[in-house]
Amino acid sequence: MVPSKDVASRMREAARALLAVLEPEQVRLLRAVPGSLDAPELREWTYLPGPRPGLSTEGLDDGQREVVDVLLATAHSAAGAELVRGAIEVERHRRGLMGSRGADRYWVRLLGDPDGDEPWGWRMNGHHLAVHVLVTSAGIRVTPHFVGSEPARVGSGPRAGHRLLGPEEDLARRLITSLHGTARASAVFAATPPDDILTRADPFADPDLLPEGLAYDRMAPGHQELLERLVRRYLDRAPAAYAQECWSEAVARGLSSLSFAWAGGLAPGERHYYCVRAPDFLIEYDNTQDDGNHAHSVWRHIRHDWGTDLLRGHYTDQHA
Numbered sequence: 001m002v003p004s005k006d007v008a009s010r011m012r013e014a015a016r017a018l019l020a021v022l023e024p025e026q027v028r029l030l031r032a033v034p035g036s037l038d039a040p041e042l043r044e045w046t047y048l049p050g051p052r053p054g055l056s057t058e059g060l061d062d063g064q065r066e067v068v069d070v071l072l073a074t075a076h077s078a079a080g081a082e083l084v085r086g087a088i089e090v091e092r093h094r095r096g097l098m099g100s101r102g103a104d105r106y107w108v109r110l111l112g113d114p115d116g117d118e119p120w121g122w123r124m125n126g127h128h129l130a131v132h133v134l135v136t137s138a139g140i141r142v143t144p145h146f147v148g149s150e151p152a153r154v155g156s157g158p159r160a161g162h163r164l165l166g167p168e169e170d171l172a173r174r175l176i177t178s179l180h181g182t183a184r185a186s187a188v189f190a191a192t193p194p195d196d197i198l199t200r201a202d203p204f205a206d207p208d209l210l211p212e213g214l215a216y217d218r219m220a221p222g223h224q225e226l227l228e229r230l231v232r233r234y235l236d237r238a239p240a241a242y243a244q245e246c247w248s249e250a251v252a253r254g255l256s257s258l259s260f261a262w263a264g265g266l267a268p269g270e271r272h273y274y275c276v277r278a279p280d281f282l283i284e285y286d287n288t289q290d291d292g293n294h295a296h297s298v299w300r301h302i303r304h305d306w307g308t309d310l311l312r313g314h315y316t317d318q319h320a
Helices: 004-021 024-030 062-074 078-097 166-178 181-187 221-235 240-253 305-319
Strands: 106-111 120-126 129-136 139-141 145-149 188-190 259-264 272-277 281-287 295-301
Touching: 004 024, 004 062, 004 106, 004 120, 004 129, 004 139, 024 106, 062 078, 062 120, 078 129, 078 145, 129 305, 139 240, 139 305, 166 221, 166 259, 166 272, 166 281, 166 295, 181 188, 181 259, 221 240, 221 272, 221 281, 221 295
Parallel strands: 188 259
Antiparallel strands: 106 120, 120 129, 129 139, 129 145, 145 295, 259 272, 272 281, 281 295
16 A cells, blocks of 8 residues: 555656656646635536646657656556546547547646645546546545446447446445345346436535445445445446545444435336445445446545545644
8 A cells, every 4th residue: 555645746746847857838827727726616626628727738749649648647547547548549539430540638737836845736638538636745636526427338449348337336236136125126226317416517526426226334344345345346447545534533433324325217228327325424336328338437525525524624724
C-alpha cells in the first residue's frame, strides 16, 4: 500500500512537470480559476459532451499529453488508471464511429499552488470522465469520480466485445439474480430503470435521492460478500491508502448501513440501473441509453466530495 503522503508527493511532482512543459498561454488556461478552493463554481461539473473551463488536451503535443497522463494516473490505483485510460479509448472509438478522428478533448485545471503549503488540487473533465482531486497535508480526495462508456460493449474493431464497465455490471447482476422472494422484491424498486444516474451532476451528493433497496443485514452471507466486492470495485479506483481509508470508515460505522437497489431488466443486454447507499458515500450505475449500450458509473462521498472535509479541517487548524 502506497501511503497517501507518497501519492501527494507524486501528484506534486507531476503537476510541476506539467507546468514546466507548457507555454505561458497554456499555463494561463490551466490556472484560470477562482482564488478560493471552496468557491461554489468549482462544484459545477458535467459528464456530457462540450467544453469545460481549463486547458484542453486537444492542442497538446505528445510530450505534454504524456505528462497529463502521468498526473491522471497519480489519482488512481493501477486498476483505476487502467479504467480511466479505457474511458478515453472508448471515447476515441465512439468518435471514430461518428466519422471523427480528432484529438482527445478533455480539460485540465490546476487549483492552488502545488509548490506551497496551502491546499491545492486539480481536475480532469470531459465526456464520460470526471476526476476531481484535492490535496492537503492531511491527505487526498478524489471524488466526485465518474467514468462512462459509450458504447458499453464495443461492437467492432480490434477491441470488439470489450466492456469497460463489465465488472461493475456483472457483480451487481450476480447479486440481484441470486436474490429471491422478499429479498429480491425489496431490492428491485422499479421495472423500468431511470434514464440516467439519479444524482446527475449535482454539486452535493444527496443519498435521499436514491431508493433504499435491500439492506446489507437482510442479505445472506454470500450476498453480503457480493455487495462488499461491488463497493470495493468502486473504492479501489483510488490509490490504495485512500481506498482503504474509505473502506475502513464503512466497516467501523457498520456494514449493516449499506443497501443495494436495482431497476430494470435482469438479463445481459437489458436496460438497467443500480445503486449502493451508505451513510458516507453512494454509488450509481446505469446502462439505459442506446438500448442498454451506454453506461455511466459514479462514486460520490458525502463528506469528502471536493475535499470539503480536508478544507474544513485545514481552515479550522489555521484559524486556531
